Amino acid sequence: MSAMTRKGPHPALRWSLLALFGIFFLTPLLSMADFSTRNLIQGGRTGQAWKNLFQDDALYSAILISLGLALFTVVLMLLVLVPTMIWVRLRTPWAKGMMEFLCLLPLTIPALVIVVGLKGVYDWVTYFLSYVGLGESALALTFVYVVLVLPYSYRALDSAMSAIDLKTLSEAARSLGASWTTTIMRVVVPNIWSGILSASFIAIAVVLGEYTIASLMGYTTLQVQIVAIGKADGTTSVAASLAVLLLGFVLLMVLSLFGGRGRRTGATEDPVAPAPSVPASLSPRPQPGGNNHP
Amino acid sequence: MLVLIFLVIPTISVVIGSVYLDGAFSFGRIGALFDAASLRTLRTSVVLSGVTALVGAVLGAVLAWLIVSSPPTSVFRRLVVSLSSVLAQFGGVALAFAFIATIGFQGVVTLWVKDHLGLNFASSGWLYELPGLILVYTYFQIPLMVIVFLPALEGLREEWREAAVSLGATRWQYLREVAFPLLTPAFLGSTLLLFANAFAAYATAAALVSQGNPIVPLLIKNALTSEVVLGQAGFGYALALEMVFVVALVMIAYNLLVRRTSRWLQ
Numbered sequence: 061m062s063a064m065t066r067k068g069p070h071p072a073l074r075w076s077l078l079a080l081f082g083i084f085f086l087t088p089l090l091s092m093a094d095f096s097t098r099n100l101i102q103g104g105r106t107g108q109a110w111k112n113l114f115q116d117d118a119l120y121s122a123i124l125i126s127l128g129l130a131l132f133t134v135v136l137m138l139l140v141l142v143p144t145m146i147w148v149r150l151r152t153p154w155a156k157g158m159m160e161f162l163c164l165l166p167l168t169i170p171a172l173v174i175v176v177g178l179k180g181v182y183d184w185v186t187y188f189l190s191y192v193g194l195g196e197s198a199l200a201l202t203f204v205y206v207v208l209v210l211p212y213s214y215r216a217l218d219s220a221m222s223a224i225d226l227k228t229l230s231e232a233a234r235s236l237g238a239s240w241t242t243t244i245m246r247v248v249v250p251n252i253w254s255g256i257l258s259a260s261f262i263a264i265a266v267v268l269g270e271y272t273i274a275s276l277m278g279y280t281t282l283q284v285q286i287v288a289i290g291k292a293d294g295t296t297s298v299a300a301s302l303a304v305l306l307l308g309f310v311l312l313m314v315l316s317l318f319g320g321r322g323r324r325t326g327a328t329e330d331p332v333a334p335a336p337s338v339p340a341s342l343s344p345r346p347q348p349g350g351n352n353h354p
Numbered sequence: 355m356l357v358l359i360f361l362v363i364p365t366i367s368v369v370i371g372s373v374y375l376d377g378a379f380s381f382g383r384i385g386a387l388f389d390a391a392s393l394r395t396l397r398t399s400v401v402l403s404g405v406t407a408l409v410g411a412v413l414g415a416v417l418a419w420l421i422v423s424s425p426p427t428s429v430f431r432r433l434v435v436s437l438s439s440v441l442a443q444f445g446g447v448a449l450a451f452a453f454i455a456t457i458g459f460q461g462v463v464t465l466w467v468k469d470h471l472g473l474n475f476a477s478s479g480w481l482y483e484l485p486g487l488i489l490v491y492t493y494f495q496i497p498l499m500v501i502v503f504l505p506a507l508e509g510l511r512e513e514w515r516e517a518a519v520s521l522g523a524t525r526w527q528y529l530r531e532v533a534f535p536l537l538t539p540a541f542l543g544s545t546l547l548l549f550a551n552a553f554a555a556y557a558t559a560a561a562l563v564s565q566g567n568p569i570v571p572l573l574i575k576n577a578l579t580s581e582v583v584l585g586q587a588g589f590g591y592a593l594a595l596e597m598v599f600v601v602a603l604v605m606i607a608y609n610l611l612v613r614r615t616s617r618w619l620q
Contacts, residue, residue, distance in 0.1 A: 074420055081417050081496075085437070088452040088493065091462040095455035168605055169365055169598070170554030172571055176578065176594040177365055269444035271557035276578055283447045287561045290451065298455045301448035308444045312436040317429075 089305070096299035109295035113303065116296065122285035123300075125198050129281065130267040133205040134260045137213050140206065142256070145217055146248060149226050163214035166207055171272040178204065178277070198279040208273070209266045213259035220255020254318065261315050265308040365598065392573070396596070398484065399570040403552035406491040411545040413492075414499020421500070422507045435504070438497030445494050446557030453490050453562070457481055482564045490558055495548050502547055506540035543611035550604040554597060570597060 099106040114120055148155050229251065233243040249256065271283035280288075282300070290297040417434075424431040441449070456463050457476055464476040480486055510533060518528040556571040567573045570593060577590035 074423070077416065078420055081413075081420070085441070085493075085497075087463065088449075088456045091456035092452050094462045095460075100460060168601065170556075170601060172554060172556050172574055173365060173594045173598055176574065176590050265440070265444045269446050269448070271447045271560070275560070276575060283557070286447055286451070290454075290561065294451075294454065294458075294460065298451045301451040305440060305445070305448045305452075308440040309436060312439050313432065316432045316436050 089302070092298050092302040092305075096295050096302060098295060100295060109293075109299040112293070112296040113300060116289075118280075119282075119285050119289065119296065119300065122280050122282045125280065126268055126282035129198060129201055129205060130264045132199060132202040133209060133267050134263050136202055137206045137209055137259065137263055138256065141210070141213060141217060141259070142249070142252075143244060145214075145221060146226065146230070146244060149221060150230060160214070160218075163210045165211075167211045171208065171270075172276075174204065174207075175273050175276045178273075198274075198281060201274060201277070201279055201281070204273060205263075205267050205270065208270065209263040212262040212266060216258035216262060217252065217255045220252040220258075224251045257318070258315050261311045265311055268304055269308065392593075395568065395570055395573050398568050399553060402484065402487055402491065402569060403549045405488055406495045406552050407545050407548035409492050410495025410499050410548050411503075411541065414496040414544075414548075415503050415541060417496060418500045418503045418507050422504065426508075435501070438500045442494050442498035442501055447561045449490055449494055450558050450561035453481060453486070453493070479564075482562060484568055486562060487559055487569070490562060491552050491555070494555075494558070495552060498548060498551060499544055502544045503540065506537060506544075510536065539611045539614040543608050546604050546608040546611070550601045550608075553604070554601055 096109045097105050097107060099108075112119060113123065144159070148159050226248065229247055230243050233247040234240075238247065268282060270281070271287070274281040275284045275287070282304070286297045286300045421431050421434050445452075453461075455461055458464065458481055459476050459479075461476060464474065468474050481489070514532055514536075515528060518532050523531070554571070556575070559569055559572055560575065563572060567576045574590055574593045574597070577593055
């Protein structure tokens with residue numbers, strides 16, 4: 061009967077299966093670390109591939125472009141999403157369903173399809189950018205990236221806002237004479253800080269890893285450059301890939317540890333983890349944290 | 355507003371562009387989807403997505419079952435979930451290079467096996483073709499399954515097991531008559547999601563495949579980048595429409611299944 065009181069498999073079976081999964085998942089990652097420090101021509105070890113991340117001009121500038129894109133995407137995403145979500149929650153709760161639908165829509169439409177249809181739209185986006193003096197800048201991608209990160213960021217912000225009593229807080233601030241800007245910046249934002257952080261981290265990870273749209277629209281971002289040099293200089297590509305994966309992993313891990321402590325709802329939901337690729341309305345389980353109103 | 359401009363309009367223009375371009379209606383481009391070559395590509399895509407969805411779903415469910423017994427706050431579980439998240443969603447190009455570094459021509463494991471067993475298993479270049487795609491896709495499908503299936507596993511309540519036990523069920527009976535039937539819709543739904551994910555994936559294949567366009571996403575790229583030369587203007591639209599159609603079909607089925615699941619989870 062003791063077997064019945066246990067959740068999950070027998071420990072021996074559990075650990076041997078876990079070991080197999082560990083081997084399958086860690087071998088490629090460790091191989092990347094090994095491969096990226098090899099000297100393929102003369103044998104032995106070299107750190108050249110990692111140095112190239114900063115010394116190779118084309119790669120370094122692609123890294124800067126991607127970081128810049130990540131920054132602009134985060135700023136624009138927060139500027140668009142935070143006030144809108146607060147407004148919808150306080151003034152137009154009936155629009156919440158529609159907003160959620162719109163924000164989660166990007167998950168169901170493949171990036172490739174967006175690219176195919178986007179050509180026409182971008183003609184006048186670049187026209188507008190050249191009008192303000194940015195010309196053919198890769199920053200034009202910011203707009204489509206904001207749409208791309210919406211589902212992830214929306215969920216992060218939404219669960220943070222569900223955890224506080226937004227209505228009471230803002231009414232208190234307003235009745236004490238604060239303007240809307242002050243209310244948002246000095247009362248609401250500090251209270252949903254963890255949600256803002258998760259939304260931003262996830263957006264950064266998405267932007268740094270995005271390849272499809274950038275490559276097909278002809279912009280040289282980090283991922284595009286990694287593929288471009290891959291044929292000639294495999295070790296540098298592998299080093300850059302590993303760097304991106306590690307950065308993403310560290311961001312999500314920090315978030316997971318941080319979010320776990322700051323959470324008041326007591327739900328098991330992780331800010332990053334639970335089915336970020338599934339629209340909340342579609343996910344196999346109503347989301348804990350109070351945002352599952354019908 | 356942003357969503358409208360950068361998501362809805364592109365999608366609509368794909369639908370319109372597939373039948374109406376440069377002032378003329380034509381179903382020729384849709385017809386071209388049923389060429390022998392296009393159909394072969396579609397079949398390869400479906401096989402790739404189907405195989406990796408099934409393998410990924412089964413192995414992913416097993417992995418999720420292994421970690422569900424750790425409490426959600428444990429560092430081990432956070433590690434697994436964070437790593438899964440990275441591999442499943444932000445990998446793309448990086449995963450292609452991970453496997454090139456491991457079992458490519460110069461890969462770490464390739465060289466090790468060659469030195470110790472005198473065998474070069476990478477020489478045929480299979481990694482850069484369909485078998486390689488299946489392997490690499492499985493590598494990101496399993497973590498995705500963990501992420502989408504874990505909530506369903508967690509939804510299995512302790513009380514149900516206790517109820518089964520107190521009624522005299524054995525462990526196997528509980529699994530077969532309570533747990534499996536409850537989890538089946540979630541499992542099938544997740545499998546469909548994995549299928550859609552693989553079908554629409556582009557970055558990994560673009561970085562890995564060296565020649566030819568064996569799957570639909572690569573064919574779209576080909577149509578986009580060389581349509582002027584080949585004079586097949588707008589074929590990209592038709593292919594994109596095909597992709598939307600397949601993904602939409604799968605997502606509708608997914609939705610129906612999820613509705614069944616949420617009935618008992620609420």
